[in-house]
Amino acid sequence: MELLVAQNVGFAYGQALVLRDVNLVLRAGEVVALLGPNGSGKSTLIRSLLGQLPAQGSIAWDGKPIAKWSRRQLARQVAYMPQSPAWEAEQTVADVLRLGRTPYLGAFGLESTRDLSVISEVANLLKLSDLLDRRLDTLSGGQRQRAILGRCLAQEPRAMLLDEPGTHLDLRHQVDLGNLLRIFARKRNLGVLMASHELNLAGQLADRLILLSQGAVVADGPPEQVLKPELLSSVYELPMRQISQDGQVYVMPVIDRVTTDSHPSA
């Protein structure tokens, strides 16, 4: 089932064209990774899909054009996690999870019993129940990221858009986060679209990869179709090599150590 259909999406900051004729589909239950070098338009695309930038073309959530969604309705449909989520030291994990219920709160911020049960369910799911009263500044980076992920899940969304969620995490926590997203996609039929720089992690965790270059989609398909050295070399302007093992493909840059060591500025 198609949750999101974007057609010919374009956007420019002034004269600088950032997105060009982007076509994208996100289905329920799939994890899609958005790849591309810095400045290729990943973050701009995500914010356009959320209706936060006045992009051209057509963007429809659940078959309904984005302009017809109210902010509150859309927040119940799709959750967003930025690269560096904002948090305050004094906030507790419970405060963060409660924030996720904002699109459902009544006047005067009153919570319903449903709000409370969702918060408790999300806390259990992410193993945050014992941390509910802990302040965010006393948590590790991985725990904090899980709390923010919990905030997104508390929105009870049908899709999640994540902008480089693993940026500040070590390898182990990046894998944990990716696994969690995959589990949610499968068990809750959630559509997940995440921007990432980690080509190999994305290749292992995502069902589909979309490669952006200079604001345009240059590849969209399963990992083995996108993680091709010739394609990535031209996009990243770097020689790349592919390694296949146990039916999985991996890519890595080819670094010429001799040339690097003899560089005049070395």
Next chain:
Amino acid sequence: MIGTGCWAVVAAACLLVGSTGKLGWVEIQYRLENVLLASLVGAALGSAGAVYQAILRNPLADPYLLGVSSGASLLAFVWRLPFAAVLSTSLLVAAGQQAFSFGGALISVGIALLMATRRGRLEPITLLLVGVIINAINGAIFLLLYALFPQLAAGSGSALNFLIGGIQTNLTHGQEGLSAALVGSGWIVMMYLTGQLNAASLSEAEAQAMGVQIHRVRWIALIVASIVTAAAVAISGPIGFIGLICPHLVRLVVGSDQRRLIPAATAFGAALLACADAITRLLSRQDLINTVLPVGVLTALLGGPFFLYLLWRSRRPTA
């Protein structure tokens, strides 16, 4: 609920403090008016302070940042000038000085908000800077007028009152009622917004993705909090530090959720200022001081060191 109960206990204690024998009806009425007025001003400053700190994402923000107090002080003094007296007797007999100071507060805030707006969006950092400048300009004009018309500086509702702040006892019931109505209705609007105010702790993109029109919430909350502050300043002058201290202390107990923070800061502000006012009256009654000390002196003496403590603590690395 708990906050209201605590305030009621403190207010009752303030009512009785310093009495040596049986209180007469006139004395009770006088004390009751003092306690209620101090509570009203404290509640207004406590709640507005919490809203300012949430919207500006700055723990050191206080309700006077946008020039509310300096604007109110300036026009309250202007009201006493000879030419303004003509205006006030013909047009504003009922409201008088209170209306002038309320107008001054709103004009200052209006200028600050206009100057800090870019394409309909409020920029919190610019707003803080503009507020500082407006306060400085208002202060300079105030001191200039004070130097030019020194004979107008004495008496109740005097320049001193509007420079430091004190609970005035020369107000009509109409003036008191008007301020109470403004503070009360503003407080209801602030409470209505509490769920969305929590999202002000997020980035703009995250708040929008949470379904909150953060620019609209910022505008409404700042305007309402400024009106509430202006209504308080119009009857008491600028009583310092209540709007800064109360949200901070209360946050330590109830946390940073605005739905609990704002009502708690309201109750604590009311209790704290009623207490401070009772102490100043007690000091004058015990012949420790020859005159009734403006309560603003006491709050500044307590609040100043607390402000420095906050600064010092914020510079310490967290564990």
